[in-house]
Amino acid sequence: MIGYKDYPNVKIFTHPLIQHKISLMRDKNTGTNEFRKLAEEVAMLEGYEALSDLPTKEVEIETPIEKCTTTMIAGRKLALVPILRAGLGMVPGLLSLVPSAKVGHIGLYRNEVTHEPVEYYCKLPNPISERVIVVTDPMLATGGSAVDAITMIKQHGGVYIKFMCIIAAPEGIERLAKAHPDVQIYIGHLDRELNKDAYICPGLGDAGDRIFGTK
Ligand code: PRP
Ligand code: URA
Numbered sequence: 001m002i003g004y005k006d007y008p009n010v011k012i013f014t015h016p017l018i019q020h021k022i023s024l025m026r027d028k029n030t031g032t033n034e035f036r037k038l039a040e041e042v043a044m045l046e047g048y049e050a051l052s053d054l055p056t057k058e059v060e061i062e063t064p065i066e067k068c069t070t071t072m073i074a075g076r077k078l079a080l081v082p083i084l085r086a087g088l089g090m091v092p093g094l095l096s097l098v099p100s101a102k103v104g105h106i107g108l109y110r111n112e113v114t115h116e117p118v119e120y121y122c123k124l125p126n127p128i129s130e131r132v133i134v135v136t137d138p139m140l141a142t143g144g145s146a147v148d149a150i151t152m153i154k155q156h157g158g159v160y161i162k163f164m165c166i167i168a169a170p171e172g173i174e175r176l177a178k179a180h181p182d183v184q185i186y187i188g189h190l191d192r193e194l195n196k197d198a199y200i201c202p203g204l205g206d207a208g209d210r211i212f213g214t215k
Pocket of ligand 2: 139203204206208
C-alpha cells in the first residue's frame with residue numbers, strides 16, 4: 001500500500017491481485033455476474049488489510065491434543081455500512097471475513113445536474129458508538145456521497161470509522177480526507193480525473209448499474 005500526498009489517513013492498494021481484478025471490472029465486456037463477483041473479491045482483499053488493526057485477545061481453547069492459549073478478535077464489534085446502491089456489492093466479501101458483523105444502510109443518490117448527494121434512507125445498528133464501522137462504496141468521485149454518509153454516521157454516534165472504495169478520483173480523496181481527517185480511507189486504485197459529468201476516468205462506468213444489471 002502507498003499513501004496519498006500528505007494525508008496520513010489515506011492508503012492506496014498496490015497488491016497485484018486487487019489491481020488485476022479491478023482491471024477486469026473496468027472492461028465494458030465484463031457482465032453483471034462476473035462484475036458482482038469481482039466487487040466481492042476486491043472488497044474481501046481490501047478488508048483483509050483494512051481490518052489488520054482490529055484488537056485481539058488471548059483465549060484458552062482445548063484442541064483435540066491439549067489446552068492452549070490462542071488469539072481471537074477482541075473488543076469492539078464491527079458494523080458494515082454500504083452506501084446504496086453500489087456499496088451493497090462490497091458487503092458479501094466483507095461478511096465472508098467477519099460473518100457476525102451488523103449491517104446498516106445509507107441511501108444516497110447523486111443529483112444529475114449538481115452531482116451533489118441526496119439522502120433517501122438511513123438505518124444503522126443501534127447503538128453504533130462502540131462499533132468499528134466500515135463504510136463501503138465502490139466509487140469515490142466528487143466525494144460528496146462519502147462525506148455526507150460519514151457525517152450522518154457521526155450524527156448517529158459513530159466514532160471509529162473506516163471508508164473503503166474500489167476506485168477513487170483525486171478530487172474525491174481530497175474532499176473526503178479534508179472533511180473527515182479521523183477516518184481511515186482505503187482505495188483500490190487511484191484514477192486520473194473526473195469528466196464533466198463527474199464520472200471517474202478511466203473508471204468503470206456506473207457501478208450501481210453494473211452490479212445490479214440496470215440501464
Ligand atoms: C454512485 C456511487 C457513489 C457515488 C459517488 O452512486 O456508488 O455512491 O455515485 O459519487 P460522488 O463521490 O460524486 O458522490 P449513485 O449516486 O450513482 O447511486 P447508485 O449507487 O444508486 O447508482
Ligand atoms: N458513480 C459511479 O458509479 N461511477 C463514477 O464514475 C462516478 C460516480
